Amino acid sequence: MTGQEQLKNDIEADSDYKQHGVKKVEAVTTVWSSKMLWIVFALLYLVSFVDVLLQSVQGNLVSYITSEFSQHGLLAITSIVSSILGGAITPTIAKITDIRGRTEGFLYMLLLIVVGMIMKATCQNVETYAAAQTFYWVGHLGLLYIITIILSDMTSLRNRMIMISVNGTPLIASTFAGPKIAELFYLNLNFRWAFGAFTIILLAFCLPVALILLLSEAKAKKQGLIPLRMKTRSLAASFKYYFVEFDVVGLLLLTAGWSLLLLPFSLVSSALHGWQSATVICMIVFGIVSLGLFVVWEKFFAAVSLFPYKFLKDRTVLGASFAYGIMFLSIFVWDTYYYSYLQVAHFQDIASAGYILNTFSLTSAIISPLISVFIRYTGQFKWPTIIVGIPFVLLGTGLLIHFRTPSTSVGFLVMCQFFNGLGTSFIATCGQLAVMAAVTHQEVAIALAFFNLCGSIGAAIGMAIAGGLWTNLLRNSIYDNLPAASKELTDAIYADMRLQLSYERGDPIRDAIIEAYGDVQRKMVIAGAAFVPLLLGAVLIWRDINVKEKRQTVGNVW
Structure with a gap:
């Protein structure tokens, strides 16, 4: 039997348990040469680079966008619904990729990003911006999710996190480039030009990937590796089928x-x-x-359930997903308004505040590939998370309780961001691999969807707690600290960060604002730290699977 025939048999094995999209991607990896495999790796890396850079730029501009409409306090609200929907819709995206194909899912997510970006560039009120953020965030999370699925299709379990974590290293560049680009757009043009420019750039990098995937599918069909689908359903029957299936x-x-x-x-x-x-x-x-x-x-x-019920009984899938959700819950309680705090309380400009904030993701992007190499040679992912990851998260969050005050040097804040980035890189990297190692290739997409949903819900709960603390405490704290002659300015100051920044250092009004920020931010950190101990219980229930010994994908994979 030739190698090609053997691969065809691998694709057709257990075909009753593999959906059409999974069969298609296994056929595609079969017809790829090693050279094409690495070309696709490179192109996906460029797509991730642009997408992460865009996320950094818009993240540094969002406070000014909500302030433009005098709704700075709604910063958390505009993110909660988009975060929940972005996570909840991943099962649907997983089913699209499994039923229709990876290429179709990739293009759908690109369309959502483009629609959201155009709406952001043209919005005239905070309601339109909130709707645009929902489209954009669903597309952004979906695009990164589908890239992860494609990388999973192209790699063995032992090598998988190396490629996924390397694909996350654009965060290193975006940490420095994003805030500066955002500042340049804000000072020289406006936030609308930023969204318009990145829409065009993202399209230019995404379309070549889609083209290669489409051409590879056509080649696999010619070789008979992709089974033909008979169109027997009417339009109404198809609508009913997908309504139920999704x-x-x-x-x-x-x-x-x-x-x-x-x-x-x-x-x-x-x-x-x-x-x-x-x-x-x-x-x-x-x-x-x-x-x-x-x-x-x-x-x-x-x-057809949103998630297979067996996932809720698998302690590894459940534990890893809960750990991911708890991690984001803890982080977003104190992180949602951190950028505003750095500018108002520590007098940082747009770029500098972004650099401090992004130390977290920068550390994670650097450490994750090293963790992945360790996993490749040891096959272990559970105990490194317990021994190294969780203690650093506890240390970084706990120290913030002491250092999150306006009088603290920003160097200590950067140190805490480093500790948290190091610890969470273990939880995110090892947790993602734990979920994939616990299931078959057919179930990877939906298992990762469950993992991402828990992360999104955790983030949404964290932002809800942050928004609740912020909106219920900050206005009153500003009022209490303002001089008696300025108390009528409370509502205007609370609603607009630009107005907050307009008061100079030493101005009694600016001092009152800083005092209010420090009081509320400390309470946020205490609330976030309270969730960290739950991480240990979630990780302890993982099965100790050795990924060096488990085969999951077929075709020409790395």
């Missing part, structure tokens, strides 16, 4: 439930009667009801 009802219930449950934490301060407001109470009640209905729907009525 579990649209479950997706809507899950997204609505978490959104309605978490948004009141950020909205309550603007409600007429606070927590006694009928709107706030209704949102919380309907959120709980929606989540309850989601559980009932998935257990008794869903023909």
Whole structure:
């Protein structure tokens, strides 16, 4: 039997358990030469580079965008829904990639990013920006997720995290380039030009990847490696099939439930009667009801569940996903308004605040490939997380309680960012591999979707807590600290970071703002630190799988 025939047999083995998109990608990796494999690696790296750079630029501009509409306090709200939806929709994206193909999913996510970017470039109010952020964030998370899936298709388990973590190293460049590019756009043009320019740049780098994937699929079809699909369903039947297959009802219930449950934490301060407001109470009640209905729907009525039930019984998948969610929950409680704090309380400009903030991701991007090399040669991922990762997260977050004060040198803040970046790189890298090692190739996409959903929900809960603390405490703290003659400025100061920055060092009003920021930020850090011990329990339940000994992918993979 020739090597080609053997690969064809591998693709067709257990075909009843592999969906069409999985069969297609296994056929594609079969027809690729080693040279083409590395070309695709390089092109995906460039796509990730542009996408991460865009994320850094827009992250450094977002405070000014919400302030432009005098809604700086809504910074968390604009992120909560997009984060929840971005995570909740990953099961749908996983099913698109498994049923239709990786190429189709890649193009759909690119379309969402482009739509979101165009809306951002043309928005005239915070509501349009919030909708644009939702489109963009879903597309951004989806694009990175699909790139991870494609890299998983192209690698063995022992080498997988090397390639995935190397693909994350554009964070190193974006840490320095992103804030400076954002500053240049803000000072010389405006945020709208930033979004317009990056839309064109991203398209230029994404389309060659899609073209190669499409041409490779055509080549595999000619060689008979991709089974033909017979079109026997009508349009109505197809709609019904995909409605059921994507579990649209479950997706809507899950997204609505978490959104309605978490948004009141950020909205309550603007409600007429606070927590006694009928709107706030209704949102919380309907959120709980929606989540309850989601559980009932998935257990008794869903023909195709959003997630296979066995994932909820697999301690490795469950533990890794919970660890990822808890990690983001803890981080976003104190990180959501950190950028504003650095500029207002520590007098940092746009670029410098971005550099300090991005020390976290910079450290993670540098450390993750080293962790991945260690995994390749040892096959171990559980105990390094327990011995090294969690202690550094505890150290970095705990020290922030002491150092998150306006009088602290920014050097200590950078040190804490380094410790947190080092620790979380173990949790993210090893947790992602733990999920993939616990399932088959057919289940990798949906297992990673569950992993990402837990991360997004954790981030959303963290942002909800941050938004709740910010909107409920900062305005009152500003009012209490302002001089008696300036108390009528409270609402205007709270709503606009640009106005906060307009007061010079030593001005009693600026001192009052700084005092208020320091008080609220310290409470945020304490709240975030309270979740860190939960990480240990989540990691301890992982199975100790040796990835050197497990084969998962077929075809010409690395």
